[in-house]
Amino acid sequence: MTLRIGTSGIPRSSARPGTDHGIRRARELGLQCLEMAWVNGIKMGDEAADRIARAARENDLALTAHAPYYINLCGAADVVRRSLERLLTTGRLAARCGAESFCFHAGFYQALEPAEARRRVQRALRGLTARLRDEGIAIDVRPELTGKPSQLGSLEELLDWSAEVAGVRPCVDFSHQYARTGGRVNRYEDFMEMLDAIAGRLGPGSLQRLHVHVSGIEYGPLGERRHLPLRRSRFRYRELLRALRDRGISGWVVCESPEMEDDALHLLRVYRRLR
Template sequence: MPEKKPAPKKALQKAGPKALVPKKKAPRRGRAASAGGEPGERTYTGVPKPNPAPGKPDRLLFGTGGTPHTALPRDHPGAVRRLGELGLGVYEMEFVHGVRIRPETCEEVDRLRRETGIQVTAHGPYYINLFSLEEEKLAASRTRVLDTARALARCGGDGACFHAGFYQGRGRDEVYAHMKRELSALADALRAEGCNVRIDPETTGKESQFGSLDELTRLAREAGRGNLGITVDFSHIHARSNGGFNTYEEFGRILETIRERNGKTALQNMHIHLSGIAYGEKGEKHHLDVDESDMNYRDLLRALIDMGCEGRVVCESPGLEFDALILQRAYRELNGG
């Protein structure tokens, strides 16, 4: 990725949120994941090496969404142990097809989390749709969000992310009002049962999905009571706009919008997703490794540093720990460490 000269920090902080409209330019497409052009064909061999220790403490921790390729055994405890060996800092448990984790596994994850210093988050099942028009599916979606948060709490983690749902041809104001009621009720239910996990609906990669940055920052401001936040997936924001939001200045506007709407503390406990991504006119197609995508991660990291951001960066690239180490190394280089 070619180097770009960053705008002065002062200029970035004065930019304000403005209208979150990407810079006008010719659309750019993410490249294929492999020579065959399909995700999942690439194999990952070799042993990744930990990065040198930073010269100063990391304010952003990096890790994987899912079990690292080199974890043995390839389960949740093995993932936490392996990420600790690699000097990474975050593990996001992927409950893709359902929240299935035994109590004894939760206890082991919690123990290993304490031993290694790894922070644990979770991604809820992909079947969640809190705007389903079928009551049975809506009830099941509520249960999946709650179960994700409960399992994460038993593991000693925080930050349960999920895709909230789809517009399904309805007006965006109608869907927003419905989502506000649903997410407020879920946050209240968790608080009432003593579950302190924050639920973090994720910015989504397609226009057909609820979850623009505007919608989620509004939700966190209007419905949040301390346990409703946001997962900011910068790759999804880039894909949703068909190649926009990929410059230092645009990343700065995103962060400034979050700060103005949700407060400075929202930048001090961020839940971030980052990967390479393939996209088109309808938005996200699939994830890519960062070196096979046009995702401008170095300028994003610069903006995060300049805005004083802290929190967790979960890498969802197919390469998982290989890319998480690339991102961590770039962050430390840019951060002077």
């Protein structure tokens, strides 16, 4: 497996709507992966998923998916139940499309003690992965590293859940880590330390199927505010790419910049020029 770089969502320059057309446009541009951004809900059936799978195979484009934002695995019982149904739908359709990985935001601490919130998420993840296994669906379930300290999804939490629940792996958003820490994690050495922490807890093989998010980002006292174009942010994406190269990372790098394919192609060019 190699490191594939692509967009979150279909390229803006796609002449026709629809993920299958976006896949073809991404390949025309020279991109290597595409994340199906279902953040506002999933509006497709099996027939559309089959078209997407066919387009991805024909164009050798790797797929991942992002589940809807409306997820909270440590909320009230009915909230957790609806969240799990959304995640199950995401996993089923993403796998049918040919995706190997899907990510999501696990939830908010709210009034819960952090340890209790983490336990609730872990319990929900066990149920989710068991349901997917029972249905014969093979896809990585990936809680995402989130951009605000009020959200569940620190690197340590992701590693704990991944170590404890079979089928769970982290989605590592390095830009979110930068925002979550008030800009402190932003050097080559910091990125290498994160990668070493992942390998140390989950084994070196975890770096060969890494699901990564990258974007320019603005942050404030409460963490992430908004995504920015890469070159309008102080996030040191070049140093991140060098760390990924030096650690021999394989997997998917999904560019979540508002500039979409322009910034994804910029990342690809920078990565290829590394020596």
